[in-house]
Amino acid sequence: MLYQVIDDKDRPLNAHLSIDSNGIDFNSRGGTKNKSGESNTDYKQGLHLIIQRLKNYNIKIKGVWVNSNRVQRLPISERMVLSSDEYKLSPEDIVRLIMHRNMSAGQINKTVGRTNTKTIRIELDKQDIKTLITQLKIRATEKKLKVNSKKSQGKFSWKFLDDGKVIKILDKSSFAQNETPIDKNFGQFFNFDDSSESSSIMIFHKSQTYDVSLNRRGSGSRSMRMNWGSKFGAVLKEFFQDWETREAYDGIEGMKLQFTQLGEENSYKVDMIPVGSFADSAIQFDESVDNLYGTIKEVPEGQKNPESEEKTITVYKRDPEIKASVLQSANGYCELCEDKAFLKSKNNIPYLEVHHLRKLSDKGSDTVTNAVAICANCHRKLHYANNRDELLNDLYSKISRLVRE
Numbered sequence: 001m002l003y004q005v006i007d008d009k010d011r012p013l014n015a016h017l018s019i020d021s022n023g024i025d026f027n028s029r030g031g032t033k034n035k036s037g038e039s040n041t042d043y044k045q046g047l048h049l050i051i052q053r054l055k056n057y058n059i060k061i062k063g064v065w066v067n068s069n070r071v072q073r074l075p076i077s078e079r080m081v082l083s084s085d086e087y088k089l090s091p092e093d094i095v096r097l098i099m100h101r102n103m104s105a106g107q108i109n110k111t112v113g114r115t116n117t118k119t120i121r122i123e124l125d126k127q128d129i130k131t132l133i134t135q136l137k138i139r140a141t142e143k144k145l146k147v148n149s150k151k152s153q154g155k156f157s158w159k160f161l162d163d164g165k166v167i168k169i170l171d172k173s174s175f176a177q178n179e180t181p182i183d184k185n186f187g188q189f190f191n192f193d194d195s196s197e198s199s200s201i202m203i204f205h206k207s208q209t210y211d212v213s214l215n216r217r218g219s220g221s222r223s224m225r226m227n228w229g230s231k232f233g234a235v236l237k238e239f240f241q242d243w244e245t246r247e248a249y250d251g252i253e254g255m256k257l258q259f260t261q262l263g264e265e266n267s268y269k270v271d272m273i274p275v276g277s278f279a280d281s282a283i284q285f286d287e288s289v290d291n292l293y294g295t296i297k298e299v300p301e302g303q304k305n306p307e308s309e310e311k312t313i314t315v316y317k318r319d320p321e322i323k324a325s326v327l328q329s330a331n332g333y334c335e336l337c338e339d340k341a342f343l344k345s346k347n348n349i350p351y352l353e354v355h356h357l358r359k360l361s362d363k364g365s366d367t368v369t370n371a372v373a374i375c376a377n378c379h380r381k382l383h384y385a386n387n388r389d390e391l392l393n394d395l396y397s398k399i400s401r402l403v404r405e
Contacts, residue, residue: 003017003136004139005042005138006137012139012141015040019132019136020336021394025387027040028043028265029041029115043117044095048092050122053136053137054124057135060124060125063084064098066118067118081101098120102116102117121387128338129338157171167259168259170236172244178229178232181225190214197216200266203267203270204262208235213226215227239274243255322368329368330350330372334352335399336391341375357372357392357395357404
């Protein structure tokens with residue numbers, strides 16, 4: 001869940017964060033100054049208010065460190081920007097010190113990472129989340145990308161899906177050059193506006209991360225390119241093994257990449273969608289609906305006996321008693337964030353999702369010692385968040401029935 005900082009006059013600031021029972025992830029400033037898409041412009045003011053409110057309620061900070069995706073591989077000691085001993089300073093001095101150290105903490109090289117408004121982790125002693133929300137005076141919010149439906153499809157085989165995801169249709173040039181042009185209508189999705197000359201994003205695929213650069217082809221040009229480099233390019237070639245049989249810019253739909261925005265700025269999950277897969281069929285179905293919309297003159301006859309087709313997938317047999325037992329133990333509360341389930345099923349059972357900490361596909365067991373009941377938001381975090389290992393450790397430490405496998 002994303003939260004917005006509210007100032008002392010009850011006005012929302014352009015400063016966002018997420019929280020869990022052990023701390024705060026304060027989002028970085030993003031986008032180009034004074035341009036649309038600029039985010040978290042009240043970074044300094046919002047951070048000052050959060051520090052001040054923590055002090056007002058005598059909530060101690062265990063440490064603060066840079067926590068952006070790009071530097072997750074580095075040890076926390078190399079990303080630390082405030083120690084617990086330095087918390088005795090005034091809020092003004094703490095913010096000044098954090099922003100000063102942000103410039104060099106977690107810096108990969110002399111040209112990457114020199115900014116004082118990075119994503120930071122404020123680690124706390126264990127807190128009650130509901131109480132913390134009240135103490136910090138933050139409000140739940142949902143950042144949504146505004147999409148012009150008339151521009152849902154662009155040049156270079158980019159397409160917006162109804163669920164907010166983006167599809168890139170690959171051709172031979174995508175594999176040969178390890179890059180692809182980006183239609184100008186899709187720049188906003190990647191926080192790359194008309195004034196940006198270069199930028200970078202982080203993509204996640206099967207627990208691996210890859211750095212991807214975005215560049216304008218020339219000063220003043222509206223043409224942009226995404227370069228994912230040889231490392232991710234090799235993954236693409238291994239997955240789409242018939243890529244060499246294709247022609248450059250052939251316009252044939254088949255090999256697709258699907259981009260999904262994650263919670264942190266400039267972070268995306270990438271899925272590879274092969275021809276004929278269930279996901280590919282669903283995309284083609286939705287595209288057909290889009291193309292037909294507005295052209296139907298008479299009520300269609302439809303199919304009284306729809307044709308079926310068989311697709312082979314691996315399904316693991318699960319024990320319904322295990323799921324029921326885990327849900328009962330949770331008693332309507334997410335076992336990660338500890339929020340109460342806000343939906344109920346048709347049988348009036350609080351809606352939570354059961355997640356196996358070690359996947360069944362990785363030889364994990366279908367037992368109560370390997371399963372938790374969590375809300376949909378936390379379920380997504382456990383799959384895609386950059387701190388998912390820390391979240392897993394949190395679950396193992398606070399739920400006595402769980403056993404690592």
